[in-house]
Amino acid sequence: MSTGKVLRFDHVRGYGFLAPSDGGEDVFLHANDLLVEKSLVVPGVVMEFEVEESDRGRKASAARILRGPAAGSVVGPAAVTTAPAPVVSRHDDGGDGLCDVLPAEEFTQEVTEVLLQTEPSLTGAQILHIRRQLADVARKYGWVEN
Template identity: 45%
Template sequence: MSSVVTGKVIRFDEVRGYGFVAPDDGTEDVFLHVNDLQCDKRLIAPGVRVRFAAEEGDRGLKASRVSLAGQRPEGDCDEEAGDVLSAEELSGELTEAVLADVPSLTGQQLVAVRRSFLELARKHDWIAE
């Protein structure tokens, strides 16, 4: 029997193909294997929110049918997710875009815009921390 849950990746080794997810409900960490991903393994990194089916495996709980938390469960993460950016990368991209459109912003105004946008991005788990 399996239940669908959400959580954050706490560790993932792309080379070895495995890691662990901390479920949002606070239960024990769940083993994650690359063969159970429904998306490109390059999208899986510490801090990324995922949806998965928690199943009892030979050595404890394991995640299966793993997708990004914002995706439809049956969706292909590759086609829909795009790049996952760090807060620093997003901040740089945002700075360039805002200054290109509103070059008259002061440094203080730009910092306020970035802070607000990064808070929103963190709230909705749009960035990898």
């Protein structure tokens, strides 16, 4: 198995490219070769995959996510995305399977950053509306401090 970081992935067309961790040419990635939902495949996500040689070059197969994008990574203009990467908590769960509860302000900051990285064309009003709805859900399930 090889590992690499998603450079870009077009959810409409169903393909993108991975930068192998060990260097070398980028690897083509098609939605049909994913072991995860394609909506989770966004720039910066680290994936594990098999490499196959095809008549068009190197191609990934049996691709799965190892971890989400690094904090502070910037999504470039070539990256077409429609959904955020899976959230990787920076809060230690102490091995008990429970996560720390975020302060409401930190939660809304995180949501805002994800929305702006995922869909830069959202208006301020749209972001505020989505944030309010997500904050309501987070409060309902105890994901944030009241």
